[in-house]
Amino acid sequence: MKGTVYGSQGGVYLTRLDSGEFCDASLRGRLKQEVRTGDRVVIGDRVEVATRKDGTATIESVHDRRSQIIRKGPGGRRPKVVAANVDRLVVVASATRPEPRQLLLDRLLVIGESNDLDPVLVMNKIDLVASGSPEVSQGPEAELPIHSRLLRLYRGIGYHVLETSALTGEGMSELESVLCSGTSALLGPSGVGKSTLLNTVQPGLGLRTGELSHKKGRGRHTTVSARLIPMECGGLVADTPGFSDVGVWGVDQRDLEGCFPDFHPFRGECQFRGCTHLHEPNCGVQAALARAEIDPSRFESYRSLVQEGPGPSPGAPHGS
Numbered sequence: 001m002k003g004t005v006y007g008s009q010g011g012v013y014l015t016r017l018d019s020g021e022f023c024d025a026s027l028r029g030r031l032k033q034e035v036r037t038g039d040r041v042v043i044g045d046r047v048e049v050a051t052r053k054d055g056t057a058t059i060e061s062v063h064d065r066r067s068q069i070i071r072k073g074p075g076g077r078r079p080k081v082v083a084a085n086v087d088r089l090v091v092v093a094s095a096t097r098p099e100p101r102q103l104l105l106d107r108l109l110v111i112g113e114s115n116d117l118d119p120v121l122v123m124n125k126i127d128l129v130a131s132g133s134p135e136v137s138q139g140p141e142a143e144l145p146i147h148s149r150l151l152r153l154y155r156g157i158g159y160h161v162l163e164t165s166a167l168t169g170e171g172m173s174e175l176e177s178v179l180c181s182g183t184s185a186l187l188g189p190s191g192v193g194k195s196t197l198l199n200t201v202q203p204g205l206g207l208r209t210g211e212l213s214h215k216k217g218r219g220r221h222t223t224v225s226a227r228l229i230p231m232e233c234g235g236l237v238a239d240t241p242g243f244s245d246v247g248v249w250g251v252d253q254r255d256l257e258g259c260f261p262d263f264h265p266f267r268g269e270c271q272f273r274g275c276t277h278l279h280e281p282n283c284g285v286q287a288a289l290a291r292a293e294i295d296p297s298r299f300e301s302y303r304s305l306v307q308e309g310p311g312p313s314p315g316a317p318h319g320s
């Protein structure tokens with residue numbers, strides 16, 4: 001029987017069979033081996049399930065993925081697939097508590113772009129910041145609060161950006177209409193309100209949510225494993241555990257520039273083929289930067305990702 005993996009915990013995979021029934025499945029031995037070498041079965045995976053008379057079920061094989069969200073695993077030496085067969089990456093940040101960090105958001109956007117997932121950005125907790133600041137304050141960028149600067153920046157690049165509040169309901173119907181088609185995955189730092197947003201879009205879900213730590217105002221990693229949630233309106237949504245840092249896996253410099261849509265208009269203006277835009281003369285991206293047509297903060301994110309590199313090349317020893 002065919003099914004889709006909706007969640008996993010301690011080697012048990014909650015699987016929804018295409019008949020509509022749910023079952024807890026374990027992995028067949030050969031697949032367990034693959035898990036150890038890094039290629040895991042993840043939520044969203046399409047699987048072949050064998051059920052036995054005694055009610056137990058095993059995942060016999062995994063179908064090829066149509067898409068996947070992939071990031072660097074802990075330590076940066078291996079890839080970590082967060083979810084498979086996803087249509088849309090929803091990057092969630094909060095306007096404050098915790099403050100948005102651009103480098104992290106840019107990384108998540110690159111993960112979306114590099115996996116062809118057309119990222120959507122949600123700026124949550126908009127109730128906690130003064131309303132209307134992006135329009136009212138027309139002053140220099142430096143005077144804007146960070147969330148306002150980022151809203152303006154990402155909208156200027158052309159990203160679909162939502163401002164939401166689970167508390168007041170602002171932006172919730174727009175978020176709902178995004179989540180109600182296809183499969184979306186919510187990714188973002190711990191404590192920004194990913195689970196709370198889903199509970200608000202669909203009351204009765206009862207996902208665990210957590211207060212921020214008092215000392216640092218950071219999230220407490222309340223959601224511990226990713227799971228797929230069917231929306232009553234039709235879509236499937238992955239709630240995922242928050243993190244404090246995220247690395248981009250497997251995207252080398254040549255692919256990276258393509259993950260910055262704000263660089264696209266200028267790439268044809270570089271003198272050298274294969275220009276990295278870091279130090280070559282007559283570089284279109286550098287020229288655009290000098291004319292302030294590319295935001296310096298975005299270029300910094302690009303530079304840091306180029307310098308960090310895509311991770312160990314395939315076949316390189318994993319080390320310890």
Ligand SMILES: Nc1nc2c(ncn2[C@@H]2O[C@H](COP(=O)(O)OP(=O)(O)OP(=O)(O)O)[C@@H](O)[C@H]2O)c(=O)[nH]1
Nearest residue numbers: 165166191192193194195196209210221222223242
């Ligand atoms: N003021 C305000 N607080 C919110 C909003 N959304 C969520 N919160 C609060 O933020 C805290 C963290 O919310 P969670 O939903 O647990 O955050 P999360 O992103 O799922 O965190 P992890 O599961 O750790 O990744 C909770 O105390 C929520 O009540 C919002 O729109 N406004």
Ligand SMILES: [Mg+2]
Nearest residue numbers: 194195222223
């Ligand atoms: Mg959560």
Ligand SMILES: [Zn+2]
Nearest residue numbers: 270275277283
């Ligand atoms: Zn260049």
